[in-house]
Amino acid sequence: MTFVIANWKMNFSRDEAIEFCNIISSRIDYKANYLKQLIIAPPALYLSHLAQLFPKLQFASQDVSACMSTYGAYTGEISAAMLQSCGIKYSIIGHCERKLYHSETYEQSRLKIEYCIAHDILPIICFGENLNSRQNNNYLEELKKQIIEILPRLLNSPFILAYEPVWAIGTAIIPSITELNEVYEFVNTITMSIAQPMAIVYGGSVNSTNVCSIIKSTKYNGVLLGKASLDKDELIKIMESVL
Ligand code: PGA
Numbered sequence: 001m002t003f004v005i006a007n008w009k010m011n012f013s014r015d016e017a018i019e020f021c022n023i024i025s026s027r028i029d030y031k032a033n034y035l036k037q038l039i040i041a042p043p044a045l046y047l048s049h050l051a052q053l054f055p056k057l058q059f060a061s062q063d064v065s066a067c068m069s070t071y072g073a074y075t076g077e078i079s080a081a082m083l084q085s086c087g088i089k090y091s092i093i094g095h096c097e098r099k100l101y102h103s104e105t106y107e108q109s110r111l112k113i114e115y116c117i118a119h120d121i122l123p124i125i126c127f128g129e130n131l132n133s134r135q136n137n138n139y140l141e142e143l144k145k146q147i148i149e150i151l152p153r154l155l156n157s158p159f160i161l162a163y164e165p166v167w168a169i170g171t172a173i174i175p176s177i178t179e180l181n182e183v184y185e186f187v188n189t190i191t192m193s194i195a196q197p198m199a200i201v202y203g204g205s206v207n208s209t210n211v212c213s214i215i216k217s218t219k220y221n222g223v224l225l226g227k228a229s230l231d232k233d234e235l236i237k238i239m240e241s242v243l
Contacts, residue, residue, distance in 0.1 A: 002215065002242045003160065003201050003222030005124060006040045006229030007062060007092060017046045021054045023232050028239060036242055037222075039090050039124075040229075044078055048086040060090035060124060063098055066108035069115035080112075080119040091116050092224075094126045094150060096166045106149035113150070117157045124160045124224070125150060126203070131167040139165075140186055147190055155195035161187065162224045168204025170226060175204075177217045184219050208237035215242050 012020065021040070028038065041060040042050055051059050065077035072079075083091060093116065094109035109125070116123045127146040129139035147161075163183055168174050175183070184200060191197055202214055203224030211223060222242065228234045 001199065001221065002036045003199055004036060004038045004235075004239055004242060005060065005090075005092070005160075005162070005201060005203070005222065005224040006038065006235060007095070007203075007224060007226050008040070008042050008229060009062065009097070009226060010043060011230055012042070012046075014046055014049070017042050017050060018053065020232060021050055021057060024235065025054050025057055027232075027236055036239060038235075038239060041090075041092055047083070047088055051087045058090065059088055060092055061088055061121075062092050062095065064091045064093070064112050064116060064121070066104075066111045066115070069118050080115040080121055083116075083121055084119040088121060090122050090124055092126065092162075093123045096126065096128060096164060096169060106146065109150045110152050113155075113159070114152050117152075117155075117159075122158055122160065124162055124201075125197075126162045126164050126224075128164040128166055128168075128204070130165075134165065134167060140183075143183065143186065144190055147187065148194070151191075151194050153194075158198045159195070161191070161197040161200045162203050163187065163200060163220075164203040164224065170205065172205050174206070174210055174214070177213065180214065180218045180220065206238070208234050208241060211238050212241050 039058045039060045041062045061083050065079045067074040070081040093112045098104040113123045129142045133139040133142040199221035201222040201224050202220045206223045207228045
């Protein structure tokens with residue numbers, strides 16, 4: 001299975017989101033694409049409505065509360081139980097923008113993963129080094145640290161890992177195929193002794209021009225899109241180009 005994960009971030013009005021999903025669901029040929037899984041992560045406010053309107057599409061939340069997994073006095077939070085009650089099956093966890101703008105810690109990401117699993121939500125777990133680590137050549141150590149700190153012990157439920165180098169997000173710069181392959185093999189080795197992900201995807205400046213070489217020349221099982229997922233034609237092209 002190849003995953004295409006569309007992280008809309010804080011974009012689109014409600015009507016624009018509905019129109020987008022209408023077009024995508026009518027233009028994607030589900031029979032021809034049965035080995036590909038498109039997962040759309042809209043703003044949380046639209047999740048429930050979109051999931052009801054488009055039962056053929058899969059939706060993810062962009063985040064989930066680390067306060068608790070069910071219900072409680074946490075103003076502004078959305079729990080894993082609430083997502084589950086709306087039929088949401090996936091959640092992006094630990095995106096670097098959560099860390100950058102909301103100071104999310106590894107401990108919080110780990111809790112979020114545990115809460116998702118407790119509510120049958122498959123976590124899409126982001127990790128990736130910053131430019132400093134890459135330039136100082138200690139990125140592998142950094143990635144190992146992140147993975148070990150984020151992944152809950154004895155994780156025996158399915159999860160997806162998303163390698164998202166911070167320096168590649170929104171910059172139009174992507175790692176070389178050699179760099180991508182190095183990280184894939186490294187992560188595979190580390191996770192072997194902890195828990196095996198069902199897929200490792202790559203995210204950071206992916207578009208319809210570079211997606212083919214990422215998928216064909218590496219072992220990544222899909223891509224996580226930001227900007228490219230806001231353009232229907234671009235998203236459909238990407239869906240058509242992945243294996
Ligand atoms: P980008 O974002 O595709 O716009 O670089 C990717 C991401 O934030 O996951």
